[in-house]
Amino acid sequence: MTTKLSIPTLRAVAAGAMLVALSGCATISKDGGLDAVSSLTAERTGQDVRLPKTNADGAAIQDELNQLLKQPLSADSAVRIALLNNRGLRASLAELGVAEADLVQAGRMANPGFSFSRMSGGGETEIERSVMFDLVGLVTIPIRRDIESRRFESAKLVAATEAVRLAADTRKAYFNAVAAVQSAHYAAQVREAAGASAELAQRMAKVGNLSALDQAREQAFSSEASTQLARARHSATAAREQLARLMGVWGENTAFQLPDKLPELPAVPREAGNIESLAMQQRLDVRLAKLGTESTARALGLTKATGVINVLDAGYVNSSKSGAPRENGYEIELALPIFDWGGARVAKAEALYMQSVHRTADTAINARSQVREAYSAYRTTYDVARQHRDELVPLRKKISEESLLRYNGMLMSVFELLADARAQIAGVNAAIDAQREFWIAETDLQAAISGSGGSSISMASTAAPAEGAAEH
Known part of the structure; x- marks a missing residue:
């Protein structure tokens, strides 16, 4: 049909x-x-x-x-x-x-x-x-x-x-x-200086003007310098x-x-100002947490509307x-x-809403703390890098120049001169690390204010290594 x-x-x-x-x-x-x-x-x-x-x-x-x-x-x-x-x-x-x-x-x-x-x-x-x-x-x-x-x-x-x-x-x-x-x-440069020192030590040892112990020390330093150069080159490749x-x-x-x-350091560091207020206005994770709370509230309303007639x-x-x-x-x-x-579903939605409220508050508190910590790292690394640039590196350079004058006047040995040169280079390396840490801290500060990040700088010492290894 x-x-x-x-x-x-x-x-x-x-x-x-x-x-x-x-x-x-x-x-x-x-x-x-x-x-x-x-x-x-x-x-x-x-x-x-x-x-x-x-x-x-x-x-x-x-x-x-x-x-x-x-x-x-x-x-x-x-x-x-x-x-x-x-x-x-x-x-x-x-x-x-x-x-x-x-x-x-x-x-x-x-x-x-x-x-x-x-x-x-x-x-x-x-x-x-x-x-x-x-x-x-x-x-x-x-x-x-x-x-x-x-x-x-x-x-x-x-x-x-x-x-x-x-x-x-x-x-x-x-x-x-x-x-x-x-x-x-x-x-x-360190490797070059160490190689020159080891070669000179070998020549002096042959004519009896240097002990076997001093020659071994210079050769050990040259070998260590070669190892450090290999590691530095790998670090450059990895970075x-x-x-x-x-x-x-x-x-x-x-x-x-x-x-x-x-890049060179800025002339003056950024002032703290109202960075916490800026973070509350611009942090994306704070905005996301607030939006999540609002969404949960709306979902609660929907659960109540359909709790009986599903x-x-x-x-x-x-x-x-x-x-x-x-x-x-x-x-x-x-x-x-x-x-x-539908009572259980409504109770669950209310619990989820309160959970979202507390998480939003926790996000805001953490954001305020992160931006304060990031600014502390920023300001500290700036001061450290400036001290290396304005004080420590010039002092190392002056020491090296004075050592050269004393060497020319036959008032110090060539090994002391090379030791001062190595210390100067180590000081420059420390200055590079300090400058790098500043720029990373500056990036972290921006992320803490506008994004969702915080400080990743640990304030490790960037001082030049001790010179005891170079002393005879």
Whole structure:
């Protein structure tokens, strides 16, 4: 037996189609939330982020990368390359599309369900057709959209946090790489001085002007200097590779040029000012925690709204039997709250909300502490680096010059002269370390104020090694 849909049936189907069309108005945005992430990142790092979606986008980014890699790198250009080229960051930015898809899906009504049954027997045939719609899903669309909207905002903050963290890590890797190159150069000078000392000691020992003990000491120092040079060169290679990984370069692009020395210290250090207030306004982890608390509060409201009526479907039913007129009507399906009134779910949501509130407060307290610690490291490393630059290095240089005068006047031995030269080079290395620590501390301070980081500087001694090993 064949049947045809009646006018009421067509009206019901049309009404359902209209609801689906209305609920499907939300669409994926053109930028996918990337513009907001780029703006947040630019405010904190001075560099925007881009995610190539077409071949033209990829070609434009590659052209910019090629131009940056042709010139000696600065800290800013290294950060720029990382934000454009780091594949891990691109993967994080792709999560924005997932979050936005969930937001669009939350604004759409679930597809209606259609059922058809046919029963025959005793010369009769019964056909039943029904179309069911999720009314609760329709009513709660605004609430679900609001929740997913907040989750989308959270995804933007998470992506921006990853970008800011990558920028900070790249800046620190850059300063480590440049400092390692400087240290390797000075280690080569130490090795050269030690080699000259060992050669002179060998010549003097041959003519009987130097004891075997003194000659062994000079040869041991020369061997140790060679070992330190090898380690310094490896450290320079490792630091360079760390920078290359963060910038996402490989192949011929790893032949980027680094400057010969670190940037000079600023004339005056930054004052503390209102860094705690700035951190509360700009910290991305604080903003993310606040947004999470708001989302949890909205989810609590949704749980209360659907705590009792958790399934409610309504639809059109059409039934016909052979030899009988068609029967029309409707059907409502309601889950009765006999065993579960939703109290446990509401209590759980309230506990989750209070948990979120306390975590937000904890995040803010930690952020304030981190920014204070970061400023202490910043100011301390600045003072230490300035002392090395203005006092210790000039004093070492003066000692070396006075030693040279005494040597020319035959008032000291050549070994004492070489020992002073080695001490001067060690002092310069200590100054390089102090300068490197300042720039890393400055990066950490910026991250503590604007991003989600804190101080990573441990105030280890950067004093020159003792000279006892060089004394005879």
